[in-house]
Amino acid sequence: MPTDENLFIRAGWVADGSGNAIQKDMVIEIQGEGIRGCRPVREGDCRRPDLDLGDCLLMPGLIDCHVHLFMSGKADPDMRQWQLAAPYDPMAEVLAAHLDQHLASGVAAIRDGGDYGAHALRFKQEEMPGGRWPLTVHVAGRAWRQTGRYGKLIGRSPGNGQGLAQAVAASTEAVDHIKIVNSGLNSLKIYGKQTAPQFSTEELRAAVQAAEARDKKVMVHVNGAEPVQRTIAAGCHSIEHGFFMGTDNFKRLADAPTFWVPTAVTMAGYARHAPPGSIEADVVRRNLDHQLDQVRQARELGVKVAVGTDAGTIGVHHGRAVREEIDLLLTAGFTIPEAVRCATRNGALLMGLSRTGKIAPGFRATLLALPGGPEAFPQNLSAPALFMIDGHTQFDHRA
Template structure:
């Protein structure tokens, strides 16, 4: 068992679950430790996974026709698409996702009309529609403040029942010019005021942001998480460590682009180099004690809902993370960033959201591809043990 708190691997654990909660968790219970009527021997148990950055309205497919359809479909047809993506998340042992927005607010509408299900549901938090500056990047996931409105006024007037606020504060990480940095989308004071409005509404602010100056400014404004953070530089990494603001590196996006760009093309080469640079930043983050949460940007080309979590975990391991640490990034840190109470950890008093993977840590993270048993809040989601 890896309990999600970033500590060692425990063996021979006896868990007791009642009313959706873990009420007992004994490592090496010994001969009189109790009798288990549910045996997960030969399995690795971790908390249910959390993906802190998804776009539920888009599939990871590279099929241009499908992507175009999803970018224009009306809500009536998107409902099934969102449902399908959540099923994919669930099949991979993902218990909660944090949605980064879509241009039409489809996911918010889905949330608001989602019937209180009889089956255990994946927790969804959504930003609804993101905020961007007029004429700048972000058209697919958001909109600019209205005419005559600044960002804070827009956040104040349009919260629409969203779970958190998403702000786009730089361009897209370039696949044409390696290491290209863009200007922030909003002035610092405007950003700071928007964060204060969100705080007044008890909402956190996730910021899509790449490059040194946009990241510096987003941190100065008090944002709660840095999403992507490509080419943010060492000074920002130190600021992240000091402030303990979360970083969601979404490294697997560059792996996705590298896979789908034409072999030998400039894009493929730059995506690969972007990935290498991001892995170097992740290495620094680990050394400095930056709080990293797993997020995939699922819905981006080559980044598929559910399976992308395994890929991001694999990349964190490649950047030097140890297994208990990477599990923590995908569970406890995700729960903390999403503000999920009593989640992301296997310990007494916590929600019984548990994922069993075949084999031990020696086959992790490959075994994430074939989870054998999954429980959310004490309810079995699937059981493939036999």
Template sequence: MQTLFAGGNLFDGMQQSPAGLGVLVEGGKVRRVAPLPEFTGFAGPRVDTSGCTLMPGLIDCHVHLTMGGEADPATAQSKLSAPQIALKTLERAQITLKGGIVAVRDCGGKDYIEFSVRDAIRRGEFEGPQIRAAGRMICMTGGHGNRNGRVADGVDEVIKAVREQIHAGADLVKIMATGGVMTPGVDPEDAHYSREEIGAGLAEARRFRRRTASHAQGAEGILNAVLGGVSSIEHGIFLNEECLRAMLERGTFLVPTLAAVLNIIRNRDRGIPSWAVEKSERVFERHKQSFLTYYRAGGKIAMGTDAGTPFNLHGENALELQYMVDLGMSPLDALRAATSLAAELCDLPGQGAIREGAEADFLVVAGDPLADISRAARREHHRGVFRAGRPALGLPAMAGALGRVAAQAAF
């Protein structure tokens, strides 16, 4: 069956398209993008996007679906059985899709539970976003992420840990290069692997054609990961001149996850562990500077939120667009970061663009997000979410507002 989307503006993942285009969908894919007169006489179903902008569904390059965004997610998770975590993981994936996010990169789960959710969605047993998942994050003894991560020390063990993730079904490999905010007793500025260890792990992942992500906050760890050939630096809080140069030279992505730190600071009095609040407040100014410096230097930035961390809610991922623009990114670049560039980083060639042959995964928003990013960032302006050309999860094809559709399941 064919469906024609027409009537409003079109952002194709790279730029605003000329007015008066129609997008014909067939078999879940974009079949044709052409001026409306070409579709004269089309008698099939239409989605009227008048007054709205049709754009690719958004992609979040950094989420944790096994975590629920509670004040203390690790403690909340520890009280749940594996089957309970699995159900919540599926529920969060669906809430994420309702928020206009058609694909996510899960940057560290628990006991591969998120793989079963990914695979069930892939097989069509449940509706949800496309999921790329890292499995267990790889970290050193006592390092950031050691509660759910795969602890590995020394070159040989790091290589073995990478092989384990690939054997378990990881789409990408996540290696922790520094300390972080959400683990007690570690300092975000400390490098957590030697250059040799992290370089060996990244090379092993590459050997099996896996992209890589490094949680990297301090400059020494960032540099270790970048020189090891990592695909993306997550957070990137203390970028210095040397990091900047190395990242620009190699085309390394930065996934800033501004929402992670911002939501901890904004909700500091709501039960978040005090060490996490203290560290967030300590790093936030530098975080903002690093993001802007990389942006102004022309570095590649892909949108990611770290959803699942305190008060960083699944389903509200698109707010990251607003945070990036508030700091000085143009709306056009923010939208690219969440569509075409995110698809490049996540290795999802059919996503992040509206062009012939691409997946018909769309977000329709009221008004023009290139003039006002809140149109894409805030759910109250969303009018339709489509997966494979069909309204996602029983949402109406075009609704007055989708912002009230789903409450966060974790609360």
């Protein structure tokens, strides 16, 4: 518990979220809700640590930049059908359970990508004040899509002859960011099939200006070369999914302020539930391989990658999917410190959380302790030892 007294934590290893090498034998000093210091253990340090995590790897709390709180990752078709149309009251319990899962997994911040009823927005306003869920939750409310195109389950289209930008400007909902849908879904039947963009570059650019006038960032569901090219050109803040966007777009992203949230784990989730030997099983496996090639390319070109899972889609479970996405980044060639940065500091930068996602003086005391050293990573993400948000312990599973 935070007190006026400073809290001294002994850390076996620290992956501080910056992407720099893991440091061994460190002391983290916490004052109230913030980090005051992080330095190597000194010879002659005689003070006993208040919290001895000498056998743990410490990292900032996880950040999942793409979730849908209204859906569970379970495959049960009846349950999915219900969740895709349920009214708010019974849905509130589902949202609460998903937030519990995030906290149990060491997730300190999430960014919701929208739902048809803006249930996550209402839940945030009505249930979250009071501190039962101390994680940071940013919501999009309902996404914007073109009439007749993909996106009905997560949003609505501009109405009554309104353009996209007018709709964004006119909306008075207390959302944290704007979500736009600018392509279709990935085909699970025809490998590499691309869909047309939903909006023009000009429409998107005007929407970004309208969003920025409301002090909001724009996250865009978008797959395929042409839709992604328009989305980057329009100055949107993040490319969500970005399957089959192609090398030219990675070169553009490397020079742009735009983040990429690859959500590769969605294909791993589908793969688990596709009938063995089916066309679908083959296509999702190849989609995943292709996306991992893109992740490799993004790393080599210096694209800003943030971890997002699309939790709620089939086989992608709130909380634990973050570990799986990190696993996939490692498979695609990211080093451990780089993957940690994608799941912490990069997510914080994308969400506009200036004091989050790094273990350094001046940052929030939000820490996740994983048993064992770097060689146990990322398996140890499945059973974290201790989790602290703003200096408050959320769980401590040490025996």
